[in-house]
Amino acid sequence: MRDALVAAAFRLFLERGYEQTTVDDIVALAGVGRRSFFRYFPSKEDVVFPDHERCLADMTAFLAASDEAHEPVPRVCDAARLVLRMYAENPSFSVQRYRLTKRVPGLRAYELSVVWRYERALAEYLRGRFVGRPDGSLRADVIAAAVVAAHNNALRSWLRSDGKVDASTTVDHALGYVRSAFDDLPAAPAQEHPAHPVALVDPVDPVHAVDPVHPGRSEDPEDVVVVVSRRGAPLWRVVQEIETTLGRD
Amino acid sequence: MRDALVAAAFRLFLERGYEQTTVDDIVALAGVGRRSFFRYFPSKEDVVFPDHERCLADMTAFLAASDEAHEPVPRVCDAARLVLRMYAENPSFSVQRYRLTKRVPGLRAYELSVVWRYERALAEYLRGRFVGRPDGSLRADVIAAAVVAAHNNALRSWLRSDGKVDASTTVDHALGYVRSAFDDLPAAPAQEHPAHPVALVDPVDPVHAVDPVHPGRSEDPEDVVVVVSRRGAPLWRVVQEIETTLGRD
Numbered sequence: 001m002r003d004a005l006v007a008a009a010f011r012l013f014l015e016r017g018y019e020q021t022t023v024d025d026i027v028a029l030a031g032v033g034r035r036s037f038f039r040y041f042p043s044k045e046d047v048v049f050p051d052h053e054r055c056l057a058d059m060t061a062f063l064a065a066s067d068e069a070h071e072p073v074p075r076v077c078d079a080a081r082l083v084l085r086m087y088a089e090n091p092s093f094s095v096q097r098y099r100l101t102k103r104v105p106g107l108r109a110y111e112l113s114v115v116w117r118y119e120r121a122l123a124e125y126l127r128g129r130f131v132g133r134p135d136g137s138l139r140a141d142v143i144a145a146a147v148v149a150a151h152n153n154a155l156r157s158w159l160r161s162d163g164k165v166d167a168s169t170t171v172d173h174a175l176g177y178v179r180s181a182f183d184d185l186p187a188a189p190a191q192e193h194p195a196h197p198v199a200l201v202d203p204v205d206p207v208h209a210v211d212p213v214h215p216g217r218s219e220d221p222e223d224v225v226v227v228v229s230r231r232g233a234p235l236w237r238v239v240q241e242i243e244t245t246l247g248r249d
Numbered sequence: 250m251r252d253a254l255v256a257a258a259f260r261l262f263l264e265r266g267y268e269q270t271t272v273d274d275i276v277a278l279a280g281v282g283r284r285s286f287f288r289y290f291p292s293k294e295d296v297v298f299p300d301h302e303r304c305l306a307d308m309t310a311f312l313a314a315s316d317e318a319h320e321p322v323p324r325v326c327d328a329a330r331l332v333l334r335m336y337a338e339n340p341s342f343s344v345q346r347y348r349l350t351k352r353v354p355g356l357r358a359y360e361l362s363v364v365w366r367y368e369r370a371l372a373e374y375l376r377g378r379f380v381g382r383p384d385g386s387l388r389a390d391v392i393a394a395a396v397v398a399a400h401n402n403a404l405r406s407w408l409r410s411d412g413k414v415d416a417s418t419t420v421d422h423a424l425g426y427v428r429s430a431f432d433d434l435p436a437a438p439a440q441e442h443p444a445h446p447v448a449l450v451d452p453v454d455p456v457h458a459v460d461p462v463h464p465g466r467s468e469d470p471e472d473v474v475v476v477v478s479r480r481g482a483p484l485w486r487v488v489q490e491i492e493t494t495l496g497r498d
Contacts, residue, residue: 142426
């Protein structure tokens, strides 16, 4: 019944246009009553996006099933992949809808509100994970927005290819960019150095070594060390700081 | 006239509620005709956000006035500051509107569409600047979304403080976080290294030095050097690489 309503609606939207199609037209073609339509869909707009509520519920459940062992940024990237998977399950329907949505301002507004709900779901999860960390809510909001933007960039590439390019390769690449920006980035920099955010070094302490992947941990043989130094720092101070840092292993 | 309509509208929205106030009520209180209202505002929603059109035009003009000497990420951060400045020009009005918008779903939807237009303006500018760079449109979309999310996080902090905290310090801090993530970040990483995006070092070449602020340039005495190294790299190789890098000065 639900699928029949979606199929009837899309047939009419494509034949007559979205604005020219009424709920009465849809139920007549599907051979059911108006009440059946509204049992499944609160409005005509909702029949255009029949799977977002399920996908939002899946995403929320996926995030709720996380534990401390899940790194937060990769976890929200995996959550975003659920949305692309929903689109990729039915390429021709997704491409048709993309073309329809581009033409109808009301549908674009609806889509913005759906995107916002996905973004809030990711941000809420990250806020929970970043509790007690400096700038927790800022980091959560920014990373959630970046993940959604990367996902949507990949989704549009895939839709514009008429579903021909590989969806998961495209989204993996886009999310990889976000991860390269945010994986284990330290908290917001001190405001005295807005023009040189990596130069977090106090001028009287010209060299400083940190392990950004596992601060305070050193069990992982794949660990990396990042040394940030002013160019003017004397070499002996750079070497001394590196010796001290590597010596901690 | 325009200001009188806004003042009348807000007095009624706060006294009676937004939904309970009609355009007729607003024009009666302001002592003007309906046509005057619609000359200034396409709809009742628009009177709630009377300055966004001007601010969007200011942002577009500001970005259009950029030249090659402007670094793209700081430039879009400065563009976002225009929005906060508009809110901060009139704190009590902005705080009243914030409380109203939280209660009225239709206004939240309107606000989403405005936020989307700001984000598109930033993304379009960045796309222009990133033409020909790998992943130009991806980077543009992600950075624009991150800037908007950081701005909005700061804006909400300011609004929740009833306009008491310093708006520009708050937004500088939030945008500093975005800049620390994206300033001169290389393009999307190779997909073979998704778990360790900073460890882009070939295993047979355990040490690698780059200057992320001005790759290929060394005139600036404030330059920084970042050395990325596997923890397992022998110390002599780390020192050798640093000597080579600093020797280039």
